[in-house]
Each structure stands twice: as C-alpha cells, then as structure tokens.
Amino acid sequence: MIENVQIEVKSKKVMVPKGSSLLEISKSFQDLCKYPILLASVDGVYRELNYKIEEDASILFLDLTSRVGSRTHIAGLTFLLLKAVDDLYGKKATLSVEHSIDKGIYIKTGFPLTQEKTKAIKEQMKKLVESDLEITKMMVERLDAIRYFEQIGDFAKAKTMAYNTNTYITLYRLDNLYNYFYHFMPPRTSLLKDFDVTYIDEKGLVLQFPTVYQTEEIAKYKHHPLMFQVFEEASTFGKRLHIETLADLNEVVSYGKINEVIRMDDTLQNNRLLEIAKEITLKRPKVKVVLVAGPSSSGKTTTTKKLCMYLKSLGYHPKMLSMDNYFVDRKDNPRLPNGEYDYETFKALDLSLFDTQIEQLLKEEEVTIPTYNFFTGKKEFKEKLSFEKNDILLIEGIHALNDKLLTNIPRSAKYKIYLSALTELKIDNHNRFSTTDNRLLRRMVRDNRTRGYSVETTLSTWPNVRNGEEVNIFPYQDEADVIFNTELIYELGVLKTYAEPLLYAVKETSPYYEEAKRLLNLMHLILPISSENIPDDSILREFVGGSYFDAK
Numbered sequence: 001m002i003e004n005v006q007i008e009v010k011s012k013k014v015m016v017p018k019g020s021s022l023l024e025i026s027k028s029f030q031d032l033c034k035y036p037i038l039l040a041s042v043d044g045v046y047r048e049l050n051y052k053i054e055e056d057a058s059i060l061f062l063d064l065t066s067r068v069g070s071r072t073h074i075a076g077l078t079f080l081l082l083k084a085v086d087d088l089y090g091k092k093a094t095l096s097v098e099h100s101i102d103k104g105i106y107i108k109t110g111f112p113l114t115q116e117k118t119k120a121i122k123e124q125m126k127k128l129v130e131s132d133l134e135i136t137k138m139m140v141e142r143l144d145a146i147r148y149f150e151q152i153g154d155f156a157k158a159k160t161m162a163y164n165t166n167t168y169i170t171l172y173r174l175d176n177l178y179n180y181f182y183h184f185m186p187p188r189t190s191l192l193k194d195f196d197v198t199y200i201d202e203k204g205l206v207l208q209f210p211t212v213y214q215t216e217e218i219a220k221y222k223h224h225p226l227m228f229q230v231f232e233e234a235s236t237f238g239k240r241l242h243i244e245t246l247a248d249l250n251e252v253v254s255y256g257k258i259n260e261v262i263r264m265d266d267t268l269q270n271n272r273l274l275e276i277a278k279e280i281t282l283k284r285p286k287v288k289v290v291l292v293a294g295p296s297s298s299g300k301t302t303t304t305k306k307l308c309m310y311l312k313s314l315g316y317h318p319k320m321l322s323m324d325n326y327f328v329d330r331k332d333n334p335r336l337p338n339g340e341y342d343y344e345t346f347k348a349l350d351l352s353l354f355d356t357q358i359e360q361l362l363k364e365e366e367v368t369i370p371t372y373n374f375f376t377g378k379k380e381f382k383e384k385l386s387f388e389k390n391d392i393l394l395i396e397g398i399h400a401l402n403d404k405l406l407t408n409i410p411r412s413a414k415y416k417i418y419l420s421a422l423t424e425l426k427i428d429n430h431n432r433f434s435t436t437d438n439r440l441l442r443r444m445v446r447d448n449r450t451r452g453y454s455v456e457t458t459l460s461t462w463p464n465v466r467n468g469e470e471v472n473i474f475p476y477q478d479e480a481d482v483i484f485n486t487e488l489i490y491e492l493g494v495l496k497t498y499a500e501p502l503l504y505a506v507k508e509t510s511p512y513y514e515e516a517k518r519l520l521n522l523m524h525l526i527l528p529i530s531s532e533n534i535p536d537d538s539i540l541r542e543f544v545g546g547s548y549f550d551a552k
Contacts, residue, residue: 006056016053023049023187026061035063035210036191038072039184046514049187050137064194067463068184068514070212074105075183076192078430079135081107081207083174084124088117091152096429099231099422103219104208105432106200106231118199125195132190136173145169148178156428159247163525182431182521194218213470227422230483234424237268243489245426246433246525253527258490262529265488266538273303276482277310280392280415284316287415288362289393293400293476294419295469297442299486299539303419304396305549306537317390323397325370326354330377336464344468346399350379358395359408361387398468401476418480421487427525436466437522438487438495445498446543455502459512486539493529498544500528 004015009029016025026037026049040047041060046068053059062069078097085093094110140148142161149158157180161169171178172185186192196208198221208218238244241261243252252258280287292304308318327333327343328350336342357367366386370379387393399405401416423438440462447453477483500523506516531544541547 005053007053008058009061018054019052021049022047022051022053022059022061025053025059029061033061033063034065035194036186037061037063038069038076038186038191039066041514044511044514046184048137048184064210065212067212072184072186073192073194073209075181076135076186076189077195077207077209078105079172079174079177079179079181079185080125080128080189080192080195081121081197082179082430083128083177084121085109086177087128088120088124094153094429097426097432098204098235099424099432100434100436101206101227101231102222102224103211103214104198104206104221106204106206106228108204112202113199113205114202115199118197118205121205122197125197126193128189129193130190132188133175135185135187135189137185138171138173139168140171142166142169145171145180149180154429156245156247156426157430159251160245160428160525163247163250163527179430180428182427196221213467224478226480226483227477230422230485231424234422234485234487234489237265238424238489241489243425245428246492247428249425249490249493250527253493253529258493258529259533261490262488262533263535265490266535269486269488269539270306270537273306273484274310276417276484277307277314279482280311281314281316283415284392286412287392288413289358289395289406289409290318290415290417291400291405292394292396292417292419293398293473293480294486295398295439295473296465297439297446297543298420299442299542300396300419302537302539302542302547302549303417303484303486304394306539308394311392315390316392317388318392318394319385319387321358321369321385321393321395323349323354323395323399325372325379326350327372327379329379333377340464342464342468344398344464344472346402346404346472349399351405355406355408358393358406361385361393362409362413364388398473401479402472403476403479416480417482417484418477419484419486421491422483422485423487425487425489425492427522433492433522435487437519438492441492441495441499441519442543444502445495448502449498449543449545455506455516456510456512459515488538488540490529491540492526494531494534494540494544496523496526497528497530499523 003018005018006013006015022040030037039062042057064070064073082095085095096108098106098108146158146161171180194210196218198206200206206221210218243249252261280290292300294300311318326349334342334345334347360367364387366384368381369383369385370381373380421435421438423433423435426432444455444458447458503516503520506513534540536546536548
C-alpha cells in the first residue's frame with residue numbers, strides 16, 4: 001500500500017505519495033506561476049526540486065519572478081552556456097562570468113568571438129533545453145573536487161575551494177560537464193527556455209533573461225560604454241595586483257600584505273575623484289551645478305563631501321544641498337501598496353520649490369533652504385544660502401540624474417556624476433559576487449551602527465529600496481557625464497568582520513533566515529580584514545565608522 005502525505009500549496013491541501021519529488025509535485029501547480037517552476041520553499045526552507053517530500057508540508061513554488069528563483073535561473077543558464085560552448089568549441093574555450101549589465105550578465109570568452117559563433121552558441125543552448133537533460137546534484141570529497149578542477153585547468157575554482165573547510169562539496173553535473181555553483185540549481189534544462197545571448201565584441205557576450213523587475217519579456221540589449229569602461233578599469237587594477245577572485249584576496253591576507261593593498265586602492269580611488277574635480281573646474285564658468293546620484297549604499301555622502309574638499313583645494317567654493325530636504329510634507333507624500341510612505345518616488349519631491357530655489361541661487365539671489373524634519377513630516381526653513389561667482393553647487397540625491405529635474409537650467413550648466421560600488425571581484429570564473437550584495441552588506445553594517453537596526457530590519461526594507469532604484473536611478477545612469485566606482489577591492493573582507501556577527505543573530509524562525517544564511521555562506525568564503533589601517537577619508541568609513549567627514 002502506498003503511503004501518502006498531505007501538502008498545502010496556496011491554501012489548497014492535497015495528498016501525494018510519500019517520497020514524491022518537488023519536481024513531480026510541481027507539474028500539478030505550474031499554472032500558479034508565469035514561468036517554469038525552478039525552486040520551492042518547504043515549510044519556509046528553500047529546496048531544489050529534486051528534494052523528496054517525506055512528511056506533511058506547506059509548499060510555495062517559485063519561478064524566476066522571485067529573487068531566489070531569479071538567482072536559480074541565472075545559475076542554470078550559466079551552466080547551460082558553459083555546456084553549449086564546451087559542446088561547440090571544446091575544453092580550451094573558456095568563459096569568465098564578469099558582472100551584471102543592463103538586465104543581463106557580461107561574460108568574457110577565452111577565445112575570439114564573432115557574431116556567427118554567438119548565434120551558434122545560442123542555438124546550441126536551445127537544443128540543450130529541448131533535449132531536457134538532467135542536472136544532477138552530487139556530493140564529492142572536497143580534495144577530490146580540488147584535484148578535478150586542477151586537472152581541467154580551472155585553477156581559480158580549485159584555489160577558492162582551498163579556503164573551504166567542509167569535508168564534502170556539492171557539484172552539479174550536466175551530461176559530461178561538472179561544475180560548482182553558489183546558488184540553487186534547477187533539475188532539468190527544459191526549465192531554462194527563457195534567455196537571449198547578445199554579441200558585444202570579440203572579447204565577450206551578454207547573457208540576458210527576464211528579471212524580477214522586468215518579467216513581461218527580455219528587454220532589448222542597450223550598450224552602456226561608460227559602465228563597461230569603469231568595470232574594465234576595475235578589472236585591470238585587479239589584474240595588476242593579481243587579485244581577481246576572493247581566493248586571490250584571501251591569499252594576500254594570508255601573507256600579511258593587505259595593508260599595502262588598502263593604501264594603493266584608496267589612493268587610486270582618491271586620484272580618480274580628484275581628476276573628476278579637475279574636469280569640473282575645466283568646464284567652468286559654464287558648469288554651475290554638480291549633480292550626484294547613485295543607488296543605496298554607493299557612498300554618495302562621502303563622495304560628495306570629498307569632492308567638495310578637492311574643489312576647495314582647486315580654488316573654488318563648493319556648497320552642498322541634499323535633495324532629501326525637499327520632500328513634500330508627509331500628508332502629501334505618495335504611499336506604497338502596503339500603505340507605507342514611498343520616499344523613493346520622484347513624486348515625493350517638492351519639485352517646484354527645488355527648481356525655483358536652484359534657479360534663484362544661480363541668479364545670485366539669497367534663499368532660505370529647507371531642512372526636512374522626519375519627526376514632524378514637514379520642511380523647516382531656517383538656513384539661508386547664497387551663490388557667488390566662484391561657488392559651485394553640489395546636489396546629492398537619488399533623483400539627481402533625472403532629466404525632469406531642473407529643466408529651467410540648461411544642460412550645459414550641469415555636470416552629472418553617477419556612482420555605485422561596481423564589484424568586479426569574483427568568487428571564481430563562473431560565480432560572481434554581485435554589486436547588489438556588496439551594497440546590501442554596506443547598508444546592513446551602516447544601518448546597525450548608525451540607527452541600531454537589526455539585519456532583519458534592513459532585509460525587510462531592501463526589496464522596496466531595490467524597486468525604487470530600478471525605477472528612479474538605473475534608467476538615468478546614461479545621463480551621467482562620468483561614472484565613479486566607489487568599490488574597494490579589499491572591502492568585502494572588512495565588511496565580513498562587521499556583517500557576519502549580525503547575520504548570525506537571525507533566528508531560524510525568522511522569515512529572513514534563508515537570506516541571512518545565503519549571505520553567511522558567501523561570508524565564509526572571505527578571510528576577515530581589520531579596519532584599523534583604513535584611511536579616515538575612505539568611502540568605506542561611511543559604513544564601518546571612523547570617517548573624517550562624520551564630524552564635518
């Protein structure tokens with residue numbers, strides 16, 4: 001007699017044979033999801049679809065429109081791409097997963113790429129999807145895995161595993177190809193039909209897919225040359241220091257040479273910002289307003305204050321304004337669907353007052369600028385500000401690059417800076433450490449230090465923050481005259497020392513436990529770095545404390 005267990009999916013209770021896999025069960029519930037089901041949450045714990053149900057359980061099936069489902073989808077597509085290239089061009093045709101770009105991931109090829117080869121790769125990926133091949137999860141001894149990757153020439157992955165103390169390692173097999181991934185994996189290639197591949201140049205391509213933020217269709221690729229240039233500069237610097245992966249960074253820490261890297265990296269970043277200050281002065285007197293924008297935890301405050309300092313050293317009188325002080329009164333503030341105030345939307349700004357006051361300042365009229373009182377939800381007008389011949393106005397805010405801002409001032413009078421922590425440091429050649437995770441760790445540490453927030457509080461607000469960035473910041477990055485990368489090659493080791501203890505405070509009963517566990521697993525790959533030798537004017541000080549600018 002077959003023993004059954006009861007499962008509950010979306011308030012619907014059904015009986016299934018004990019030992020049924022999530023993949024088998026998911027076929028009866030595919031109509032609940034727009035895209036193929038890739039993963040499931042079983043009693044609040046994420047499980048791959050090969051997991052078997054042995055007792056009563058509550059199940060939530062997930063497709064790529066969820067964040068964890070999206071990561072699973074991307075990991076599967078990466079494996080699919082690697083397999084397609086291996087089928088077509090052999091083991092010597094290597095790939096390196098670099099960074100996200102325009103709703104996709106940029107991937108460098110270790111062989112000259114052409115439009116024809118890109119088309120062939122895409123077609124081979126489609127064939128693999130149609131073949132419905134199994135992606136098998138397997139446990140192997142870590143030392144055996146290291147030897148395997150050394151034998152096939154994947155030394156970056158072997159080197160990373162040397163910093164993993166587990167006895168066993170989880171590998172995935174697709175036909176005759178084995179690999180190691182840091183995210184969940186779908187069980188079959190037939191679930192990976194939603195993708196596109198775009199040729200960039202002979203060095204690489206972009207793997208595209210639907211995202212959490214754009215689920216209707218895969219967006220047509222739009223090239224961002226400035227962004228590519230900044231990522232390439234970061235990559236070049238890493239190669240110069242022989243630090244391209246987390247294992248490389250760990251090696252520098254192990255040999256006690258990290259302090260030299262800290263000094264070099266911060267010096268280089270300061271020099272880049274000084275060059276931007278010089279470029280602004282060269283555009284004077286035409287340029288009167290410098291607009292600084294970037295996503296959360298990109299280091300806008302420190303960057304803007306440091307830029308002011310550099311402009312002063314060049315003989316100018318910079319004056320700072322924060323757009324956060326120009327919120328409409330709270331009673332007029334738009335709300336999110338859950339009823340909370342939406343401070344991320346452009347409509348939260350008192351645009352009329354802002355545009356009028358900036359125009360008056362540039363006409364050298366004195367104005368009384370507001371300070372937004374978050375307690376009362378109203379603007380308070382106490383501080384007077386005027387603008388003189390040698391002044392430069394610096395305005396910082398998430399909407400600073402929006403072309404609907406300051407339409408009464410000519411574009412030639414504005415200099416726009418987009419900044420973000422554009423993380424080029426990889427886990428290994430096929431696993432990247434995302435810029436988003438880097439910024440999340442920064443925010444987590446700063447929120448706890450400056451506001452006493454728990455990790456759970458930061459994680460609870462992060463989706464709204466990310467949604468706001470997708471709508472209000474990223475679409476305007478091409479408006480920038482320059483992109484400034486605030487990432488420091490060593491910072492993940494420093495953030496680990498602050499973030500890891502906070503993450504351990506998240507209990508298994510918390511709805512944010514799985515996300516905290518994911519971040520902890522990433523932290524385990526990184527050796528800790530002391531903040532002792534970080535300069536007090538470093539952007540990283542904005543998050544870990546001890547900044548020179550905190551007292552200014």
